[in-house]
Structures are given as C-alpha cells and as structure tokens.
Amino acid sequence: MKQYLLAACGSVMLLQGCDKYKDFDLAGNQGGVEKYPVNWIKAADSSSTTLVTSFWNPQGKYFNRNNNGNPEFHYWPQAHALDVVVDAYTRTQQPLYRIYMNDWFTGVKEKNGNTFLNEFYDDMEWNALAMLRAYNATSDAKFKSAVDEVWADIKTGWNTNMGGGISWRKAMPAYKNVPANAPASILASRLYQQFKNEEDLQWAKKIYAWMKDSLYETGTGQVYDGINNKGDGKRDEWKFTYNHGTFIGAALELYNITKDAVYLNDAMKVAAYTMSDNTLTNATDRLLRDEGGGDGGLFKGVFVRYFTQLIIHPDLPETYRSRYIAFLKHNFETLWYEGTSKPAILFGSYWKRKPGTETEMPIQVSGATLVEAAALLQEKELF
DSSP states (O other), X not given: OOOXXXXXXXXXXXXXXXXGGOOSBTXXXXXXXXXXXXXXXXXXXXXXXXXXXXXXETTTTEEOSBTTOOOOOOHHHHHHHHHHHHHHHHHHOOXXXXXXXXXXXXXXXXXXXXXXXXXXXXXXXXXXXXXXXXXXHHOOHHHHHHHHHHHHHHGGGBOSGGGSOBEEETTEEEEEEHHHHHHHHHHHHHHHHHHOOHHHHHHHHHHHHHHHHHHBOTTTOOBOOEEOTTSSSOBOOOOXXXXXXXXXXXXXXXXXXXXXXXXXXXXXXXHHHHHHOTTTBOTTTOOBOOOOSTTHHHHHHHHHHHHHHHHTOTTSOHHHHHHHHHHHHHHHHHHHHHSEETTTTEEOSSTTSOOOXXXXXXXXXXXXXXXXXXXXXXXXXXX
C-alpha cells in the first residue's frame, strides 16, 4: 500500500486544504527512478504553493533569491515568478494568489526604486507581460496603468543602430538582442488584440521584422542572441532556450492577429530547431539543456511558457502537436520523478538531478512553469 506525504501542509491549508496535495509517493526510492501516475493538477498545486511559501519575502513583498531567505533582489526574475502566480490563480481561483499579486505590485515597485521603469529594456518587457496577465486575471486597473507606463518607455529603446530594433539597455543603444525585442513584439501584439490600437500592431510587426531579418536563420530556425555586443556588428554565437521560446511567442501572436501562415511556420521551425539542436536539447536524454543558475536558471521556463502556447494552438497540425507533447511530457516527467527534491518540492537546474536543501528562485520558477504547463495540458486532455 502506498504512503503519501502532504507537501508543505501547514502553508497549503491557507490555499486549498491538505487533501489536494497527495501528489507524490513517499515510498518511492529517492535514489533511483520509480515512475507512478502523477496528477499534474495536484503537482502544480504543490509546486506553485512552494514558490509562494518558501521563496516569498513577506516584509519586502517580493520573491527572495532562494528558499533559505536570501533577500537579494533582481528585477527580471520577479516577473516570471508573478507569471507562475497568475498561472496558479487562473487555474484555481484561490484568493490568496491574488493577495500575492497585489503585494508583489507594491514590493517589486518599491525595490526597483518606486517605479517599474528600468535601465534594461528586456527587464521592463518581462514585467509588463506579467502585469498584463495579472490585469487580465484580476481586472485590477493598477496593473494596466503600469503596463502602459512601461510600454511607453520601452518604445524609446528603438533606434536605427544595426538597422533598427530595441536596445538591450539604455546605456548601450547600439547593442540589440532577442530578449529586448521578442518580448516587446509579444507585448505589442497582445495590447493590440485586447485594446485595438493600430499603432501597437505596427510596433509588433516592425520589431518582429527587424528581429527576423537580423537574428534568425531562415534555413534552420536558429535564433541568435544578439548583435553588436562588442561593437563589431557581428551576431553573438550563444544559443539560449529562452530566445527560441520568445521568438515562438512573437511569431504566434502575430499569426493570431493576421492568420498569415508565415508566422506559424516560423514558430514551428524554431520549435523544431530547439528540439533537435544539441546545444539546446541534450541529444542523449532529450531534456532541455541545463543552463545553470542565476539568470540562466530561468531560461528553460521562458521557453516552456511559449512552447506550450504553440502546443495548444488550434491551428497547429496534429502531427506536430503530438511530437511537441511527447517532448514536453518527457521533460516534465523527468523533472518530477528525478529532478524534484521531495517533500520540499524544490527543483534543480538539470531536470534529472535533485537539488539539496536549497535552490535559487529562477531555477524554481522554471520548474514551476513546467509543472503548471503539465497541469494545463492535462486539463485540456492533451495527454
């Protein structure tokens, strides 16, 4: 007879009650791999609860750097932590998640100098995207007002250096990269779809066209990170999962608006490249690459968020959907069976290796994003 342990039960009681958290088997051999049926909705409950209980700074009202109380603050990971909270709130409608969203708005703004504006355009874009989702989940106007303010500032980052594009940061107007442009195009498309300002659509198209011309390989689907980082006009050779994910997201949003098949084909080509390239996906274990800690700990989660949107898109051909689901399912099963430290529900940066008693918030957010994606696919009966 299997025995179950309730994850973080004392904190979970505030959310939904402990019965919901029978989502892993304590009798399993933690030193090996024992596969068992997982209710991904319950797993997501445990995962997202861990994020808001073990990483949250109740005094500062933001997410700590790790689960052991390191209060170091970095602006851009806060956005992706908010995204997970929005995922959980949208899925469960539990009021406590909304309290975290409200507190996040206060605390993150204060820690960022009592403003959501920032030196880095990409950081503002991540936060604007998360706040727009929070606005849509709650109808709270303060989130939309903040998005409008940030979006106005983001647009000042466009210049003619390197033929166009939004700069990575204000102090480096000649350096352009995907992190500063793909999320901006996604944001512009989403604003247009919701509020029908034609100027936003033109921004989405303009940014995407520059990015595709400058940082995308049409023949392969590879997305380069940036151009002119060293002042030499050359493209960076780095490959990161989140660049491929946000390029997919930008293409998909424009497809939603225009129904131009070129955008959907771009998204599918980038997805195929990510799954087949040995730098982005480990050829041996078929897992998205380990991109380490710090900022890199977040990269896979960003890819997963936009890749999941491609998977659930109704216009995606079924043969591709099946292939994508199998790939992502392998990743989230490996994470849950092999890369999750239980009962704490802590994730490692390499999704088949458990962390110890501590993990970084960006790494945790990537894992939580993956588990929320699994719950979404299960709810939609896609696996």
